[in-house]
Amino acid sequence: MGAGNVIVGQSGGPTSVINSSLVGVFKTARDAGCPHVYGMRNGIEGLLQERWVDMSMYVRNDLDIELLKRTPSSFLGTCRFKLPDYTKDEDTYKKIFAVLKKLDIKHFFYIGGNDSMDTIDKLSKYAAFINSDITFIGIPKTIDNDLAMTDHTPGYGSAAKYIASAMKEIIRDANTYPTESINIVEIMGRDAGWLTCAATLSRSEDCAGPDLISLPETVFDYDTFIKQINEARSRKKVITIAVSEGIKTADGKYVCEANKRSMSEDAFGHKTLGGTALYLADFLGAELGIKSRGIVFSTLQRCASHIVSRRDITEAFTAGADGVQLALSGETGKMIIFDRISNNPYQLKTSSCPASAVANVEKKVPLEWLVNNGSYVTNDFFEYARPLIIGELSPFMVDGLPRHLFID
Amino acid sequence: MGAGNVIVGQSGGPTSVINSSLVGVFKTARDAGCPHVYGMRNGIEGLLQERWVDMSMYVRNDLDIELLKRTPSSFLGTCRFKLPDYTKDEDTYKKIFAVLKKLDIKHFFYIGGNDSMDTIDKLSKYAAFINSDITFIGIPKTIDNDLAMTDHTPGYGSAAKYIASAMKEIIRDANTYPTESINIVEIMGRDAGWLTCAATLSRSEDCAGPDLISLPETVFDYDTFIKQINEARSRKKVITIAVSEGIKTADGKYVCEANKRSMSEDAFGHKTLGGTALYLADFLGAELGIKSRGIVFSTLQRCASHIVSRRDITEAFTAGADGVQLALSGETGKMIIFDRISNNPYQLKTSSCPASAVANVEKKVPLEWLVNNGSYVTNDFFEYARPLIIGELSPFMVDGLPRHLFID
Numbered sequence: 001m002g003a004g005n006v007i008v009g010q011s012g013g014p015t016s017v018i019n020s021s022l023v024g025v026f027k028t029a030r031d032a033g034c035p036h037v038y039g040m041r042n043g044i045e046g047l048l049q050e051r052w053v054d055m056s057m058y059v060r061n062d063l064d065i066e067l068l069k070r071t072p073s074s075f076l077g078t079c080r081f082k083l084p085d086y087t088k089d090e091d092t093y094k095k096i097f098a099v100l101k102k103l104d105i106k107h108f109f110y111i112g113g114n115d116s117m118d119t120i121d122k123l124s125k126y127a128a129f130i131n132s133d134i135t136f137i138g139i140p141k142t143i144d145n146d147l148a149m150t151d152h153t154p155g156y157g158s159a160a161k162y163i164a165s166a167m168k169e170i171i172r173d174a175n176t177y178p179t180e181s182i183n184i185v186e187i188m189g190r191d192a193g194w195l196t197c198a199a200t201l202s203r204s205e206d207c208a209g210p211d212l213i214s215l216p217e218t219v220f221d222y223d224t225f226i227k228q229i230n231e232a233r234s235r236k237k238v239i240t241i242a243v244s245e246g247i248k249t250a251d252g253k254y255v256c257e258a259n260k261r262s263m264s265e266d267a268f269g270h271k272t273l274g275g276t277a278l279y280l281a282d283f284l285g286a287e288l289g290i291k292s293r294g295i296v297f298s299t300l301q302r303c304a305s306h307i308v309s310r311r312d313i314t315e316a317f318t319a320g321a322d323g324v325q326l327a328l329s330g331e332t333g334k335m336i337i338f339d340r341i342s343n344n345p346y347q348l349k350t351s352s353c354p355a356s357a358v359a360n361v362e363k364k365v366p367l368e369w370l371v372n373n374g375s376y377v378t379n380d381f382f383e384y385a386r387p388l389i390i391g392e393l394s395p396f397m398v399d400g401l402p403r404h405l406f407i408d
Numbered sequence: 409m410g411a412g413n414v415i416v417g418q419s420g421g422p423t424s425v426i427n428s429s430l431v432g433v434f435k436t437a438r439d440a441g442c443p444h445v446y447g448m449r450n451g452i453e454g455l456l457q458e459r460w461v462d463m464s465m466y467v468r469n470d471l472d473i474e475l476l477k478r479t480p481s482s483f484l485g486t487c488r489f490k491l492p493d494y495t496k497d498e499d500t501y502k503k504i505f506a507v508l509k510k511l512d513i514k515h516f517f518y519i520g521g522n523d524s525m526d527t528i529d530k531l532s533k534y535a536a537f538i539n540s541d542i543t544f545i546g547i548p549k550t551i552d553n554d555l556a557m558t559d560h561t562p563g564y565g566s567a568a569k570y571i572a573s574a575m576k577e578i579i580r581d582a583n584t585y586p587t588e589s590i591n592i593v594e595i596m597g598r599d600a601g602w603l604t605c606a607a608t609l610s611r612s613e614d615c616a617g618p619d620l621i622s623l624p625e626t627v628f629d630y631d632t633f634i635k636q637i638n639e640a641r642s643r644k645k646v647i648t649i650a651v652s653e654g655i656k657t658a659d660g661k662y663v664c665e666a667n668k669r670s671m672s673e674d675a676f677g678h679k680t681l682g683g684t685a686l687y688l689a690d691f692l693g694a695e696l697g698i699k700s701r702g703i704v705f706s707t708l709q710r711c712a713s714h715i716v717s718r719r720d721i722t723e724a725f726t727a728g729a730d731g732v733q734l735a736l737s738g739e740t741g742k743m744i745i746f747d748r749i750s751n752n753p754y755q756l757k758t759s760s761c762p763a764s765a766v767a768n769v770e771k772k773v774p775l776e777w778l779v780n781n782g783s784y785v786t787n788d789f790f791e792y793a794r795p796l797i798i799g800e801l802s803p804f805m806v807d808g809l810p811r812h813l814f815i816d
């Protein structure tokens with residue numbers, strides 16, 4: 001193939017380490033002799049509007065590379081754009097390939113989740129259809145950790161580290177008062193509870209961790225919930241609960257749908273969730289007559305780059321770097337995946353799988369890792385997740401605040 | 409006076425650095441030869457129940473001292489307990505002084521805010537009334553920065569650093585999408601907007617900072633608010649707003665009272681606020697038809713010890729240490745205060761004032777530091793606040809998470 005021009009985009013919800021994957025693509029492509037590494041502004045949507053940058057304009061030296069690794073959210077901007085089926089709407093594809101031709105692109109990288117792998121799959125298939133030799137490679141990214149085929153996903157480790165650290169602090173805060181209280185922490189996760197499980201990582205020598213968790217993988221039942229809380233109250237004053245935003249009752253309705261806040265849908269038809277913790281706090285306050293507080297991590301769990309997992313940052317870089325090697329070897333329509341060799345010592349290797357095997361599929365927390373009606377995890381989860389939050393990467397502090405790299 | 413036994417308590421809402429003041433009292437008292445340093449569990453309320461610890465049982469060496477500095481929330485536990493007037497209810501005072509006599513206490517320290525200084529004032533006056541020679545000294549503490557007499561309060565700098573750092577991350581996250589949005593961040597502050605002002609510290613070379621702020625110091629007006637937002641929208645797509653939880657409309661009602669969530673009152677008659685950002689996000693979403701999101705920092709802004717200001721930690725320690733020196737010199741009924749000598753270079757000295765001058769008084773943000781109907785700060789605020797967030801203190805990380813010292 002040779003080292004031609006590269007274009008890279010970022011799509012879907014941002015993470016704290018998505019730019020480390022971007023750096024992995026950029027640095028590896030430049031080191032391999034690729035003349036230009038372009039960045040799509042706002043993913044495919046921006047590419048269709050012919051908005052891109054030459055990455056070298058912004059990443060000029062090794063210090064910029066380190067700064068970009070420490071910059072949260074998608075440096076290039078993101079989008080939620082679903083490609084049509086090319087047999088029904090070829091115009092969009094013609095437009096994309098015209099832009100790629102204009103920039104003389106040989107390799108296309110898309111850093112994203114299962115929706116983004118749908119994009120990689122479709123573009124690679126269209127390329128085959130029109131006999132284009134441009135390669136399309138997906139770099140996995142999501143805090144949700146719900147991508148199929150891969151052991152875990154870059155972005156999850158740092159989100160998990162933030163969640164576990166913040167849980168420790170919240171639990172310490174709540175326990176300082178002599179009074180009974182229930183503290184419900186709402187964590188992202190529409191259909192998979194990986195992030196909520198991460199709250200249990202706060203359990204350690206100096207912290208009891210959350211008393212119970214509730215995930216989308218199991219049915220939420222109010223009676224069981226109250227029973228579990230009362231059981232915990234018989235032992236202690238301060239109860240802490242971690243719930244996924246996407247928990248549902250047996251009738252298939254989101255718990256937060258009981259809340260008055262309306263729900264909108266995004267381009268992929270996903271409902272925008274929120275309000276689960278506040279609703280449950282109101283409910284428990286009324287039901288049990290105890291001070292109940294809802295705490296929502298909101299966007300901070302995906303952009304708190306001031307406390308990232310060094311292992312996650314490093315693996316995110318590797319995913320980008322190995323994606324470039326894969327493309328240079330002539331592969332297309334693939335996503336980089338992680339295979340875990342062992343937990344102790346933690347050992348990992350990268351390989352790849354067809355993007356189609358990841359597109360539009362969601363990997364859930366295994367039910368055999370859950371106990372007590374899904375209200376806690378087994379040791380399997382701890383062995384799986386603990387290695388992912390190890391190590392720190394200090395932010396570059398300027399005037400007391402973390403510094404970021406940005407496009408102005 | 410000589411170096412007799414010491415007892416120290418923590419009261420009111422916790423902070424990330426309140427334990428640094430505790431360490432300042434402990435270490436200075438021990439170094440001065442005080443035989444025992446006792447800690448009240450849950451402040452005065454615990455003391456009345458004869459619950460205390462000998463601090464030496466938990467803080468055994470210099471490593472423990474460093475670990476306690478890095479531990480958020482009140483190590484000894486806290487309370488919200490208002491002492492009665494001793495001319496009306498002397499029993500409570502008799503009980504307290506009986507406990508102090510039992511422990512042979514010479515010096516009493518209370519780390520807290522204006523309610524706690526009410527306690528110091530009352531206890532010192534009762535001591536004079538019964539001719540007790542026990543000294544009572546207040547150590548200032550509050551993230552709210554609303555204590556009178558002192559330039560600023562330990563706890564504010566770290567909360568401000570957390571808020572400004574998180575704002576930078578939230579703004580970067582919000583700007584990654586190509587669509588219009590309004591992001592309203594709710595920050596603690598019932599009657600004073602110091603913490604909300606801290607959101608503006610995120611304005612720097614790599615961040616525009618919030619577009620507008622709204623404080624309890626000014627009247628909240630919906631029409632002005634919409635007008636300001638529309639003005640900002642004419643320049644940019646993503647609007648970020650920082651609001652205090654305690655903003656009120658001209659009729660004296662909290663904005664969050666318009667929300668359905670009911671409000672309870674604490675022992676001091678303070679209403680429990682919350683819901684301002686979510687309510688305003690709903691309102692703006694309906695009014696302007698733009699995606700609007702409410703983000704609430706909640707308790708994390710007072711317990712996120714994983715990102716503290718080193719200057720704040722150091723000053724909190726000094727406040728405790730100098731409180732001990734003040735007590736050993738025979739003073740009583742006083743609170744330690746900070747006097748700022750200069751901004752550039754930043755220079756500070758401690759002195760003291762009567763606790764009565766601080767008790768039940770709230771220091772607000774000066775109106776002359778606000779511009780555009782209170783929607784932004786002048787440079788005076790930046791010069792005041794920037795020095796307070798400088799410097800970091802790395803957490804002690806164990807298995808990827810910050811380690812804390814605790815009483816089991």
